[in-house]
Structures are given as C-alpha cells and as structure tokens.
Amino acid sequence: MDAAVAGCGLLLAVFFVFYLGGWGDEPLRQLVTDGAYLPPAVLAVVAGVRLVHRGGLDQRGRRAWTLITLAFGCQLVAHATWFLEDNFLGPPTYPAAADYWFLAFVPFLFAGLLLLPGTRRTRAERTKLVIDSLIVGTGTFMVAWYLVIGPALQVENATALQVAMSAALPVGDLLLVLALASVLLRRHGRQPATLLLTAAVGTYVVADFAYSWITLNDRFTGGTWPDLFWLTGCYLFVLATRRRHKSTAERIGRAGRSRISLLPYGASAIAYGLLGYLAREQDLYPLGGMIIGAIVLTSLVMARQMYALSENRRLAVTDPLTGLANRTLVGERLAELTGQPPREGRHGAVLLVDLDRFKPINDRYGHEAGDAVLTAVAGVLRSVVRAGDTAGRLGGDEFAVVLTGLPDRDAAEQVARRIVAALDTPVIFGDLLLAVTASIGVAFRADGADDVEELLAHADTAMYAAKRGGRGRYRVYTPELDTRARDAELRHAVADGQLLLHYQPAVDLRGDVIVAVEALVRWNHPERGLLMPGAFIDLAEETGAIVPLGEWVLREACRQAARWRTEVPAAAGIYLNVNLSPLQVKQSGLVEIVTGILAETGFPADRLVLELTERIVLEPDEATLDRLHALCELGVRIAVDDFGTGHAAINYLRRLPVSLLKLDRSYVAGIDDDPRAYAVAAAVAGLGAAFGMHVVAEGVETPAQAGRLLEMGCRYGQGYLYHRPQPGDELTALLTRAELLVAP
DSSP: OHHHHHHHHHHHHHHHHHHHHTOSOHHHHHHHHHHHTHHHHHHHHHHHHHHHHHSOOOHHHHHHHHHHHHHHHHHHHHHHHHHHHHHTSOSOOSSOHHHHHHHHHHHHHHHHHHHSOOOBOOHHHHHHHHHHHHHHHHHHHHHHIIIIIHHHHTOTTOOHHHHHHHHHHHHHHHHHHHHHHHHHHHOOSOOHHHHHHHHHHHHHHHHHHHHHHHHHHSOOOTTSHHHHHHHHHHHHHHHHHHHHHHSOOOOOOBOOSOOOOOHHHHHHHHHHHHHHHHHTTSOIIIIIHHHHHHHHHHHHHHHHHHHHHHHHHHHHTBOTTTOSBOHHHHHHHHHHHHHSOOBTTBEEEEEEEEEETOHHHHHHHOHHHHHHHHHHHHHHHHHHSOTTSEEEEEETTEEEEEEEEESSHHHHHHHHHHHHHHTTSOEEETTEEEOOEEEEEEEETTTTOOSHHHHHHHHHHHHHHHHHTTSSSEEEOOGGGOHHHHHHHHHHHHHHTOEEEEEEEEEETTTTEEEEEEEEEEEEETTTEEEOGGGTHHHHHHHSTHHHHHHHHHHHHHHHHHHHHHHOGGGGGOEEEEEOOHHHHTOTTHHHHHHHHHHHHTOOGGGEEEEEOHHHHHSOOHHHHHHHHHHHHHTOEEEEEEETSSOOOHHHHHHSOOOEEEEOHHHHTTTTTOHHHHHHHHHHHHHHHHTTOEEEEEOOOSHHHHHHHHHTTOOEEESTTTOOOEEHHHHHHHHHHSOOOOOO
8 A cells, every 4th residue: 555655646746747847738738637636536545445444543533534535535536527528528518527526525525524533622612713713714715705706606697507616616615624724723732644634625725716716717627737736635635544544543632732823813814915905906095095904903903812812821831939831831841742752862851850858948937938949949940951941840849840852861960960059059038048959850751751641750750769869969760760660560579479588597606506597588580680688678668568578478487487397307496587567567467467377387476586677666656565465475476676776765675575686787796806896785785684685696707706795695696607598498408407406
C-alpha cells in the first residue's frame, strides 16, 4: 500500500510538470488531466475501506471514516463520469452527470468531519466553538455570495436546474467550511491525519469556488488551474487516510492549553477585506464612507477583544504573588514536552524545587516574611532560566522549572546547581536575614516518562531523595530512587523466592563454642547480584515491605533451625536470633504470627531470641509492652540489638522484658589499645549486668578484643574472628563438627 501511495504521488508530480510545462494541445491536456484523477480517487477508496476494517478505530472514529470513505466513493464515480463525458461523449451540458456525484460528495464528507473525535469540552466551550464556527461560516458566505451565489441567481436565460446547481455547489462548500472550522477548533494536540484531511477539504473548496465562478462566466474545460487544486486535495485525502491507518488511536482528553484561536478573526478579516474591495467602487458619500467606517470600527472591536482575551489568558496562567507561571501553565508546558518525541541532541527536563524549612519562617515571622522569601526565590528562578524555558510556582513553597531544547543532560544539572548556589544568599526582610535553601529533583523526558504525571512523579522522587540526602542539594532521577517501583520489586522478591538467609554464629568467649546463630537476610537480585541488608532494609522500613519480609525471615529461620535440631542432635541447645523491625513490633497480631510460625515449623519458643532496635526501647507504648510480655510468657527471649547507638532510656530497660543486650561493634573497636574505649565498653557491659542481662559483643575481630571483653565480664561474642555469615547448608556442616554448649 505504501508503494502504491508513493507511486501515485510520483504520477501527480509528473502531471504537474506536464501541466506547468504547457505541453500538448487543449484536447490532450484535457484528457491527461481528467485521467490523472482516477488513480488517487481509486486509492482513496481502497485506503478508506482498509482503515475502516483494519485500522483499530473506536466506534465513533469508524463511523466518521466510513462516511468519509463513502464521500471518496462519490468522488471516484464523479471523476470516472467526467472522464467519459468530457473526452468521449462530447462537451457535457451543465449540469453534467458528474456534477450530481460531486454534489453527493458534500453531505457524506460533512457528516464524517463532524463525527471525527475531538477534545471533550464543557458546555461553555462547546458554545464558544459553535459561535467561532459560525463566524468562519459567515465570512465564507460573504465571499461565496459575492463570487458565486449572487451572480448565479442573476444569470440570464439559465434554467431553474442550472441556477439551483450553481447555488447548491457553493452552499455545499459552505457546509464543508463549517465542518472544517469545527474540526480545527476542537482538535486536541498535533494530529497529522486531521491536519491533512482539513488541508484536503480546503483545497477542494477553493477549486469548487473557482469552478463555479468559471462556469458562470465562461465554459469550463478540463486542464485548467482548478484541476491542480482538486488533484492536490484528492492526494491529500489519500495521505490523511494512510496516516490515520498507521497511527495509534488518537488520545482524546480534556481541553489542554487554552490558545486564542485566530481562525474566526481571519475569516472576519477576509470578509471585511471583500467589503473594502467593493467599497472602492462606491462614492465616499454616503455609502462608501459608511462601509469603510464599519470596517474600521469592527477591526477596532476585534483588536480590543483579542487584547482582552490575551490579558485574561495572562492572568489565568500567572501566579499573582511571584509573577511566575502558575500550575496551569506549567502543566501545559509539561504536556507539550511529553507530547514531543525524544530527539538526539534535544533534551527536555523538569526541575521540581521545594524549599527547605520554609514553614518555620511563616510560623515565626509571619506570612509577609514567607511571601518575601517566595518572591526572592522567584527572582532567582528568573535569573537562571533561558528565555524559552518556563519557571512556575505549583503552590505553597513548591516551584517547577520546565527546560526544553537542551543540548545535553548536564545543562539541566547546571541550572539546578545555579539555583542551589543562588539560594545560599539569605533573604533580607526588614532587619531580618532569612536563610533559605531548596531541595531539587531533576527528571528527564527521555527517562521513560510518557505523560505529565509520570514526569512529575520522577522529579518528586528525586526531590525527596535530595531531602533525605541532607537538603540544600539536587538529585537526578534514576529508577533506583523510585521507592514505589523498588517497593513493588522488593515485595515481588519476597513472593518469588529471591530472598535467602545467611547465619552468623555467636560463641562463648571462654571456649569458642557456638551458643547461638543470628539469621541475616540477603537479596539475590536477578540483575544486581547478592545484595546486603543495607541496600534494601531502609527502603523496606520506609514503604512497609519490612512486614512481609520480616515474617518470611522468621518463618524460614525457624524452619532451618528446626532441621538442625533434627539432623544435628548436638545443636538442640543453640539459640536462634531473628531481628524484628519497629513496624513488626507494632503489629497487633504479632504474638499470633510468632505462635503460628513456631507451631508450623516445630521450633521451640524457649530457643528463639527476637532482637529489637533501640528505637523501640526508647519510647515503648503500652500496647508494645503488652505484646513483648506476651511473647516472653511463651518462652521467647527479647534482646536489644546494637545497644548504645540509640541512647536508649535506662528506665525503659527496667520496664521491658529484655534478657540480652548486644553491644554495638562501635564499642568493641579500640578496646584492646585505647583505655578510654575500654572504659566506655566496660561501663555499657556493666549496665547490662546490673539489669541481670547477658551481654553479647558484636564485631569481635581480634583475639586481643576477645580477651579484653572477658576481662570486663562480657562472656559472649560474635564477629569475623570466629565465624562469618554463611548459608544454611554450610552452617549445617559446621554444627556437625562443633562441640556445642547451651547458653545459661
């Protein structure tokens, strides 16, 4: 089909060369011209039928293009009939048989154009569209009346049928102009197929007016200049159909950017231009001056209305405080950015700028101080963006910068760096110096953002990453920053078996015998390899995925430990340590979950140790205390992990049912050669002993550290000096060889 379209275009190009070259006598030129219509007319019908049956159109679009294809069919019959009449049956009398088919073309095309899908609009918008279309139609009517309709009604010796036909053709064209105006005014975005179709209708209307005017004043013969317009229009129909067939369904949405349409004003200008042309033949007194005055008066009213519309538009898209673009205009610019296909060397980006600690300024110094800061930030944004870019305020203390046509990605980062640097300067408000910084998220159109919402979501993700990173900086969006996508990926990993456990033994420092093992989760990522907890635990805590993850860890660890008890009888006395996150501890059904897992796996409760972070110990509520006591009543032991890093309140330790303290590795480092480090570690270990708790030192790496721990009364240790974390099967072999000692 593409080859046929290209061949047809080449044929028309050859015809244009033939026509413009003036070759051949009148009969030959007439024959060639009439014959040149047939290939594009046949192709238009074939393309239209194919589009309707296999073009993936929705119901409304299928009805519209069915009617347009029927119009193509009328055109084909008209051209074939005219070819026979004009060249083989003698000079046709007016109206010829072909004229009826040309006239039948109008109602089908008119209905098809009106049915073409367009932007969904409110009632007020539809009313405005109707008025604008009528303005265009009225202007066209004035031209048609002067050139064709008026003269047709005054032709002498013309039959009633000839007069009716002469008036019917321009009236039909007038209807097409109305439909054409409607299509242009209600189209949404750039739709090449629709633009080609309207161009085809426009060239047809011009050719029809010329044909009617020539017919009224002389005998029309084939091979004259209106044929160039008809042939061009016919081929544009073919291109429109092929373009629509190749494109996906046109997205129809709410009206986007509210542009001031110049189409009604253009039609009015043409109509009054015609009046001015006619006025040259009138006396200045009285009629000529009135016509000229009416033209000037109407032109001034139109100019005033256009200025008012422009001013209303400016006010509607401007933030009143800062003078920047408001959310509406920023959204329109983003829609334009995402609607353009990515091109090499032409990058687009959006910067989402959120002020850091802006609320305390409002609360402490009042809203006037806050407004002064916002105005100053607006000035900074104006100073760093280019003329073609858009800086806007989305609301509150959130701003956006839309950058288009960037030569490379670093250009957007340079803008972000300039904004961060410029905001280091305090804002002067009266006698105050108000310090303000901003966190900026940068997102690029080319990074998979297909619409405005997704692009803003990417920038928002990067902006919050900048805040987490310390504020007063910028971050560029990467998929790794997308907590929603990573959360879904992590939850999928739990369900898909991508997680695995390694186990690190803890020993009795007096004899290096294994007394417990701690379960440590790993993520066997299909693309990034084996990930340590630091790469995903914080994300799991932030998104809540830690709850299903933690439950999986507890179940899998208990299942493995139960197998050790069965396969290695000497391992029956070891403890299993499993970490609990704060979110897990706050679960109302925690006790039931733990009880169910112990019953399912057969692991005894009195050998399970649940490790809590100091965040839970610092401010435990009554419900948390009740759950922990209930677990202890089952026989489960409670430990505080990384003790000493979170400044846990001592009085809370007295209330919690804690039996073990795990001394953080930061206290162990240096105790073998630094007396102050030794003294601090001994004090913390003594605190645990004072509460009647066993103390387990983490991060033991040298024999000297182990000796010093024993000196201070710390009996148990865990670290690379003894064992590294290892998979369950390797630990099974280790337990088989080891002499075990049950911890007291």
